[in-house]
Amino acid sequence: MSQSHHQYFAHGRAFAIGIALNLAFVGVEVFYGLIANSSALLADAGHNASDVLGLFFAWGAFRLANMTPRGKYTYGWQRSTILSSILNAVLLFIAVFFIAKDAIMKLQEPQPVAGTSVMIVAGIGVVINTITALLFMKDQKHDLNIKGAFLHMAADAGVSLGVVVAGLLINITGHQWIDPAVSFVIIAVVLWGTWGLFVDSVNLALDAVPKNINIEEVRDALNNYPGVQDAHDLHVWALSTNRTAISVHLVVPGGGGDRFLADVQKMLKDEFNISHATVQIEKEKNNQIECNHR
Incomplete structure (x- = not known):
């Protein structure tokens, strides 16, 4: 098997594993987020759900980009990876809107949060997101589509760690406002990473010189x-x-x-x-x- 074919199957396996792990975790986060009444946990679930969709799109674009050119598509479907990056960014912007809406409501009307449950579930997220990020770490330097998946998962690991800290602080201080406050930290992290991905992707779609080339x-x-x-x-x-x-x-x-x-x-x-x-x-x-x- 050639190196390119080996990488193709390795990337496909990485996407499949990452999607399965994160899809299962989103279900767990939503379930316990509702039970614990945690906007931070639900915010993290919303972010992870958008990342699952992002992984689906990135995987689909990766497969399309490797198809043989035919018919009127003389370059093949290679640009689908660029379109996938733009779509991922748009999905994340939409997720941020709903995360912010929920957090603002919780700030206006604070509600009890089960800090221990938040810590346990988010701790699982740290492990799952770290494992998923490691699946894409090797090749993320050479492909913006793969890099997008890697950065999203690495950021998610950091965000989940922040939710763990929120649960701990709630248990220690009893201040319920900490939960929605952490949601705004999550929003800042997501917006920071997403804006860069969006700008780079739009530039590529407009045939700008890639940022790695002078x-x-x-x-x-x-x-x-x-x-x-x-x-x-x-x-x-x-x-x-x-x-x-x-x-x-x-x-x-x-x-x-x-x-x-x-x-x-x-x-x-x-x-x-x-x-x-x-x-x-x-x-x-x-x-x-x-x-x-x-």
């Missing part, structure tokens, strides 16, 4: 490449959350053959992790003589 460094590398007199009409954009494309015109007075194009493509891959290059060679600027697609 367009001026790419331009300089091409302009300084042996045999290249000038690089112009340079465009860099994302095919998916882990694949980047480039198109550029290179003025090469001596011309450039297959070997030259292969070397340029290798340089772009090695130095900038740009995997799909379309390069047009010109002997003189605005005097096109050869067009090669790679």
Whole structure:
């Protein structure tokens, strides 16, 4: 089995395990949140529920991105990972609205909260979310879709830890306002992470240069490449959350053959992790003589 196929099945297994664990935990949180009358616990359940949907979307997008291009989808379905990231962000914004609404009601009319139950259930959440985050830790540096899943689960582990602290403080002080107050801390954490994911995803959808690539460094590398007199009409954009494309015109007075194009493509891959290059060679600027697609 090739490395790519191995990663495909490993990611699929990680998504399946993560979804199963978190779906079960959401049910537990809702049940005990209602019994304990805890808005913090219900808030965490709402956040985790949106993350379960997020994992579903990320898994589906991951599978679509690996489908063979056909018909009018000449690039395949790779951009589904970008759309999935945007949808995940929107779902989290909706979850934040309902979390805030419930917390405000509890602040206006404080109600008794079973602190011990909150601590126990949220403690289970710390373990489950940590395990799920670890499933995606290895590959999150190379794929925004995977990174989104990793960051959500890591943040959830921290949020659940905050709920444990809330239960402990309620038991110690007896102050019921601590529970909705922690809900607002959860909201701040979710908004902070979600806004970054939303902005990055929208930028990719609008064909902005991916944030991990410095367009001026790419331009300089091409302009300084042996045999290249000038690089112009340079465009860099994302095919998916882990694949980047480039198109550029290179003025090469001596011309450039297959070997030259292969070397340029290798340089772009090695130095900038740009995997799909379309390069047009010109002997003189605005005097096109050869067009090669790679």
